[in-house]
Each structure stands twice: as C-alpha cells, then as structure tokens.
Amino acid sequence: MPPNINDDEYVAKLLAQDARKTTKTYDLVGLDAFNPKSPASDSDPLEAIVGPLPPPPEPALRSRGRGALKVNSPGIESRFSSTYDPSIDLKPGSDVEDAWDEALEAMRDRERWKQQGADRLRAAGFKDEQVKKWEKGGDPMEEDVVWTKKGQSREWDRGKVVDDDGDVALEAEWGKLK
CATH class of the missing domain: 1.20.5 (Single alpha-helices involved in coiled-coils or other helix-helix interfaces)
Known part of the structure; x- marks a missing residue:
C-alpha cells in the first residue's frame, strides 16, 4: 500500500x-459467479496409506403395501432355530377319522340340546304345537302371534304399577314372589 x-x-x-x-x-x-472456481477434491488423504474406500451400500429397494417383499429382512425365519423341524409338531394318526368323530359328536350334542330345550319348554307350560314349531325352527308367521284376552295385561304394560296417588311407576317383576 x-x-x-x-x-x-x-x-x-x-x-x-x-x-x-x-x-x-x-x-x-x-x-x-459466487461459487469457488476449483471443484472440491474427492480424494481421501489416507487413501495412499489405507487403500481405497469400500463401495457404498446399494440403495434399499422400498416396496410399499401389504405383503411387500423385503429383500434383506430375515422375516419369520429369524424367530426359529435352524434345527427346528415343523413335521415333529404334527400328531401321527389319521386326521380323517378324527374329523368324522368330531362331526358325529357335534351332531349328537345338537340333538341332545334340542331334546333338552323341548323338555324345558314343556315344563314351562308351552303347548306341544308350540314346542314342535320351536323344534322345526324358521321365521315366526302371523299365526304365531299370541293375542291377549280382555282384562289381561298387555305387553307394553308389563312392569307398570299404579300407586295410591294414581302415579304410574315401573317396577321389576322378577324379584317378587307371586
């Protein structure tokens, strides 16, 4: 200067x-115009001593969605021992006979349940024709509706009680002895 x-x-x-x-x-x-004139050096100063760097890892393949294949994930195989043999878990014997026996037992249970249900209905005071309709099953028809007689309580009045003042209250019927 x-x-x-x-x-x-x-x-x-x-x-x-x-x-x-x-x-x-x-x-x-x-x-x-504002960037540096010389590009940054890609060389590693230790490359001459140590050798070249290993190649970069391959980019992960990103599959989306349910059941997508994941290439590098061990999946369910990592949860089992390498010596595990699933065929040991099976019971030796005929599965066909077991299935037949189970189906036969289920059918007998259903028949027993139907018979006990019919007996319970008869004991509760249902008529034989009503028990037969129950055994037969199906949708209720118009003739299945039971109409109440004059003076009997209606279904919508069940549980309603009129007290001394004339007020209507609801009371459960199942706790009282008749």
Missing part, C-alpha cells in the same frame, strides 16, 4: 473495483 494515500480511501476503491467486477460476472454467469 502506498504511504501517501489515505487507508480508508484505498480500501473503498478496492471494494468498489471488486463489486464492479463481481456484478459484471454475475450478469454474465449468474449465481456461479
């Missing part, structure tokens, strides 16, 4: 020159 020039003026001139030069370059090139 020359000794006879004021330091502030000299610095201001240098900054103005640099700004004009950068503005011209920016107008011609764009943002690359």
